[in-house]
Amino acid sequence: VGGGVAVTDFVRPLVSDSSLDDRLNDALLSLVQQALSEHGWIRLHLRGDSMWPTIPAGNLVEVERVVPDAVRPGDIVLSQRAGALVAHRVVQRARENGEELLVTKGDNCSSSDKLLAPASVIGRVSTIYRGDDAVAERAGRSARSWAAFWLWRWRIRSSLDRAGRLLPRGVQWPLIRVRNSIGACLSHGFRLAFLR
Amino acid sequence: VESLDEKRPVRHPQALWRAIGDETLLLRLDTGRSSVLNKVGAQVWELVDGERKVSDIVDAIDEIYEVDRPQLTKDVAAFIQGLLDREMISLQ
Numbered sequence: 001v002g003g004g005v006a007v008t009d010f011v012r013p014l015v016s017d018s019s020l021d022d023r024l025n026d027a028l029l030s031l032v033q034q035a036l037s038e039h040g041w042i043r044l045h046l047r048g049d050s051m052w053p054t055i056p057a058g059n060l061v062e063v064e065r066v067v068p069d070a071v072r073p074g075d076i077v078l079s080q081r082a083g084a085l086v087a088h089r090v091v092q093r094a095r096e097n098g099e100e101l102l103v104t105k106g107d108n109c110s111s112s113d114k115l116l117a118p119a120s121v122i123g124r125v126s127t128i129y130r131g132d133d134a135v136a137e138r139a140g141r142s143a144r145s146w147a148a149f150w151l152w153r154w155r156i157r158s159s160l161d162r163a164g165r166l167l168p169r170g171v172q173w174p175l176i177r178v179r180n181s182i183g184a185c186l187s188h189g190f191r192l193a194f195l196r
Numbered sequence: 197v198e199s200l201d202e203k204r205p206v207r208h209p210q211a212l213w214r215a216i217g218d219e220t221l222l223l224r225l226d227t228g229r230s231s232v233l234n235k236v237g238a239q240v241w242e243l244v245d246g247e248r249k250v251s252d253i254v255d256a257i258d259e260i261y262e263v264d265r266p267q268l269t270k271d272v273a274a275f276i277q278g279l280l281d282r283e284m285i286s287l288q
């Protein structure tokens with residue numbers, strides 16, 4: 001799963017028992033929870049490209065403890081999905097059967113994840129390390145603009161998707177092309193403007 | 197390798213660990229580096245307490261396994277060096 005937390009084997013032979021991976025993920029989750037509880041923060045390497053270009057594969061991030069009510073759209077939150085730890089961006093708060101839930105999505109993913117209960121949020125990414133530079137994820141104009149960009153990109157694409165579903169099947173494809181082109185152009189332009 | 201014998205390895209204060217059956221997952225709080233120790237590595241990790249010398253650890257492992265002593269000494273030293281390289285321990 002993209003945006004997952006990387007674990008580097010170094011003295012163990014290759015895993016032959018697939019159930020061990022679940023146990024490894026459980027142990028990692030337990031350690032992360034312990035660190036956030038006792039220290040309030042932990043740094044983790046993320047693997048996968050689902051958060052590219054915000055978090056390239058292998059990047060180090062700092063995760064901070066967060067109370068569920070403090071999570072806002074634009075935040076990148078750590079949660080457990082399909083047994084693995086995943087860091088994806090909150091793009092929307094939603095309600096389902098009276099319960100408030102979070103819509104999360106990898107910046108590089110075309111679709112959102114399964115809805116997430118705020119109480120299932122383990123932590124929030126506070127800093128992204130690019131080489132020796134620490135980039136505050138949640139502070140500063142650049143970081144806020146970056147988060148806003150991904151939120152608006154999500155909103156525009158969601159609106160186009162909803163509009164597309166109202167059209168006859170035969171004329172949906174031009175809208176899909178417009179949707180994909182807007183996403184690609186905005187991503188490319190914004191990356192040039194904000195990333196070194 | 198021989199110079200490690202009289203050293204006392206101690207776990208780094210930023211190292212967190214969790215047993216997974218016979219194995220152990222290590223995670224550095226501040227660097228995000230992680231490692232999985234196999235059964236013997238996990239037993240050595242349990243013995244790394246800042247009190248025991250590397251030679252004491254070799255003695256303890258030697259009591260558990262019937263292995264060639266010079267080879268065991270070499271393997272434990274290499275393992276300790278690996279933990280040092282990954283900044284999971286320091287030497288006193």
